[in-house]
Structures are given as structure tokens and as C-alpha cells.
Amino acid sequence: MSAIVIPTTKHSLEELNRESQMGRIGTEDREREVRQISLKNFESRRAEITQHLWSAATDIGFFQLVDHGIDMDEVNHAFEMSAKFFALPKDVKSKFSLKTGQNAGWEYMSQVRPSTGTADQKESYQFTRPRMEGLWPSEDEIAGFKATLEDFEHKCYETAMFVLSCFADKLGLDRDFFTQAHDPTSPTYQSTLRLIHYYPLPDEMLDEENVWRAGAHTDFDALTLLFQRKGQGGLQVLPGAEAQTHAWTPVPPLEDAITCNIGDMLMRWSDDALPSNFHRVRAPHRGEYSGPRYSIAYFAQANTDVLITSASGKYPSITAADYLAQRIAANFAE
Numbered sequence: 001m002s003a004i005v006i007p008t009t010k011h012s013l014e015e016l017n018r019e020s021q022m023g024r025i026g027t028e029d030r031e032r033e034v035r036q037i038s039l040k041n042f043e044s045r046r047a048e049i050t051q052h053l054w055s056a057a058t059d060i061g062f063f064q065l066v067d068h069g070i071d072m073d074e075v076n077h078a079f080e081m082s083a084k085f086f087a088l089p090k091d092v093k094s095k096f097s098l099k100t101g102q103n104a105g106w107e108y109m110s111q112v113r114p115s116t117g118t119a120d121q122k123e124s125y126q127f128t129r130p131r132m133e134g135l136w137p138s139e140d141e142i143a144g145f146k147a148t149l150e151d152f153e154h155k156c157y158e159t160a161m162f163v164l165s166c167f168a169d170k171l172g173l174d175r176d177f178f179t180q181a182h183d184p185t186s187p188t189y190q191s192t193l194r195l196i197h198y199y200p201l202p203d204e205m206l207d208e209e210n211v212w213r214a215g216a217h218t219d220f221d222a223l224t225l226l227f228q229r230k231g232q233g234g235l236q237v238l239p240g241a242e243a244q245t246h247a248w249t250p251v252p253p254l255e256d257a258i259t260c261n262i263g264d265m266l267m268r269w270s271d272d273a274l275p276s277n278f279h280r281v282r283a284p285h286r287g288e289y290s291g292p293r294y295s296i297a298y299f300a301q302a303n304t305d306v307l308i309t310s311a312s313g314k315y316p317s318i319t320a321a322d323y324l325a326q327r328i329a330a331n332f333a334e
Ligand SMILES: O=C(O)CCC(=O)C(=O)O
Pocket: 194, 196, 214, 219, 226, 228, 235, 279, 280, 281, 295, 296, 297
């Protein structure tokens, strides 16, 4: 049995030290429930929805939004664009390579998680509104790509802001506190839409121990919205408070649901009232579907000039720019 590499680098952020401990395979726990929350008639049901969101967020930390108002056609369309992008030849995709530290552009096999010390078996394309100069494929390369992504990103933004406004109510903040902190019209906006393509796993890699589609991590952001495809499972969650059990719960890949989780930025901001959670995408086991897996994530992360403060003083204040820069540096080599 080959040993799993557990990186021992000491980081200045507490969350990175936590993450470094999470690389082992562990076990499965199918008892935890990933709740589904309907956003139907959300304006008139706001109080009720807020209770459901808060309860799920402070319990398992992952929940799935249904009746969320983003049409299945739009979701399918975004996934079509994603498939077209990743199907481009490598030398074309290289024209749109990730700008260092910027969360914009294309990368492949370059994200090394502090938990596993090995590259995720994936490629991804990040869309961060103010940083896209030179990073869009032309209309000849993929017709409608830019317009589709811009539109889809905005729908994600609106959904994320609704959820965050419910949390703001519970935290005793102004309802639009987080909306102001994520202003998409500002050049300091740094929320990101990420298209992800996990490579098919060749037979000989199926039994290898330290092969991950996405190594265990918590998200850097305030709130993540994730779109999955039917039949393309592998996402697993582990609530932070139960991290020492190393018992992971599968998150079903429901096509019509948006899977949400709290990120570290919101955990700091809420003084741990809203806990971020570990999650990962494990490699398929022998006998399971091992073809490609596509997902799309929207990361709501406060604008660069926003100061993330902790009312209790538990965490030192840090700008959202510095916070993300440290997290990105710990995941991507220069
Ligand atoms: O692809 C997935 O299901 C999860 C991706 C993820 O956790 C991430 O990119 O942060």
C-alpha cells in the first residue's frame, strides 16, 4: 500500500492548517441528510425559507436549493458551453491560460490541495468579471460562449445574494449587507463562475490511493452554488465539527438542484456561526461510472476592497483581496 502524502507546511491561516490534516480516504457516512430547500415564492416565504436555510447551514452545512428559478434550459445551455470549451484543442485553450493569482482563465492539473499534496485530476475555466481581457474564446471558436456565461453568472449571483440576505437577517445585519459587499458593477468584484471538467479515469488509475478529482478542502469564498450532472457523482461532504471522524457523506448529483455550501470567508465573518465544511470529489471506484464529470460552481467572494471582520475578534480583520490571495497561493504554484 502506498503511503498518502500529508503535507506538513505550516500556514499563517488557521483554515489551511485544518485542511492539511484532511487528506486520508476515511469512511462513508450515509446517515447525514443533505436537505432540499424550496425557494418557490421566495419573497412571500422569506421567513420560512430563512429558517430552513439557517438550520441546514448550521447543521450539515450543505443544502440543495430546488425551485430556485434558474431554468433547466439555462443550466443545460451553460453545460453545453462548458463541454464545447473543454473540447477545444489544448493549444487553443492555452491562449486563455489562468492569470496567476487572478482566478480568471483556464488551468489543467494545476490545483494542488493542501490536503492531498497531489494535483486534482481536472481542468477548469474561471470567469471573474473584471479580469477577462484576452480570456474569451472568439465567436468563431465557440458561438455564444461569452453571452451565455455572463447571463448564467448573473443568475447565480442573484440566487446567492438571496441566500446571503437570509443569513444577514439571522446575523442581525442589514438585509443587503452581503449584496453591497459583492457589488458586480464594481471593478473590485471578484466572485467567480468556474466550469470544471474532471477527466475520465483510466482503468489503471482506478485502484490508486492518492488520486483525487478534487482533494478535500473548504471553499475560500462566502457561499458556493454548485451545479452537478445526473449520474456524475463523487462529491462528498464532512461537517467541520465532525472532521476527526473522517466519515464522508455523498451529496447526490441532482440536476435540478443547486448544491450550496458555506465558505471560509462567511465562517470568519459570522464568527463561526455559519461553519464552512470539508468536501471533496473522490475518484470513481472500480465498477462505477468512470467517464468524464462536469460541474459548474459559482463562488460568491466579497469584493477585493471589503474588509472581513470578526465581531468577537477571534479572527484578525483582513481584506477580501488579501484573504483570497493567500488561499490561491496555497493551491496554485506560481
Ligand atoms: O465539482 C464538484 O462537485 C465540487 C467542486 C468544488 O468543490 C470546488 O471547485 O471547490
